[in-house]
Amino acid sequence: MEDGLTEVKVTMEPSYDRQRELDTFDDTKAGVKGLADSGITKVPRIFVQMPDEIADVSIISDDLQCVFPVIDLDGIGKEPILHKEIVDKVQGACEKWGFFQVVNHGIHIGLLEEMIAGVHRFFDQDIEVRKQWYTRDVKKRVIYNSNFDLYSAPTANWRDTIYCVMTPNSPDPQELPFACRDILLEFSKEAMKLGSTLFKILSEALGLDPNHLNRIGCGEGLASMSHYYPACPQPKLTLGTSKHADNDFLTVLLQDHIGGLQVLHQTQWVEVPPIPGALVVNVGDLLQLISNDKFISVEHRV
16 A cells, blocks of 8 residues: 555456357357267356256155156056046146156057167267257257257256157158167157057046047147257256246156156155156146146156
């Protein structure tokens, strides 16, 4: 201090250009996998979640874990009493959870495992091969990118996705990536059959004719959305998928053995346990709407 003056040094943090970081990331067309493969040790700022988004990620309700609904579909269409029991269980799950798992659903476990393997084959390809599918044109039938809402969401998620429209107008096989082409076509056929069965059960659960939801077109469309979650160097700073509800009728989810799916149930996050051969069924916003809010579409995250 000289002559009664105090010298104060102020260090300014360099300005953060979020748009530039988004553009730089998107221009690589390598996605989050490209970042992971590069060996980064720090999560880029565009992926860092707000504190309130990740504050309770590890706070999972243990007392609700054991009661997450798992429904055996083996008796559907067979013995009337067993059939009604299944419909009642589905009704209860849709009204209380908006989520449930199904076993004995008719899709062979080998086919499920091959579907997961097909997704891995796509993302394990050289980046120059994957790049040919990279697009943000939502009119495309096949879309590979990282975060469809990259430029509109407040924070990016640590995931890449390949999205394929499979019905009502089936794609020419040549339109699909070779790495997962055959399994996509085969799995989609089986998924359509299961979807038809589920919509019949849901119709009965609503007190309607079994064919009602299929008749009004709920089961006509099918899109395959496969998310890929690379290893993250700072997993406590980001999420695979932020909390959201699905804007569709019904989503059937196939988890790998790692899991990570969490459902918000009665203000508590519940981990959906990965069960070999099981599929997770999720009520969407549109099904909640046409059920007059009898069935609930709830928030979930990965």
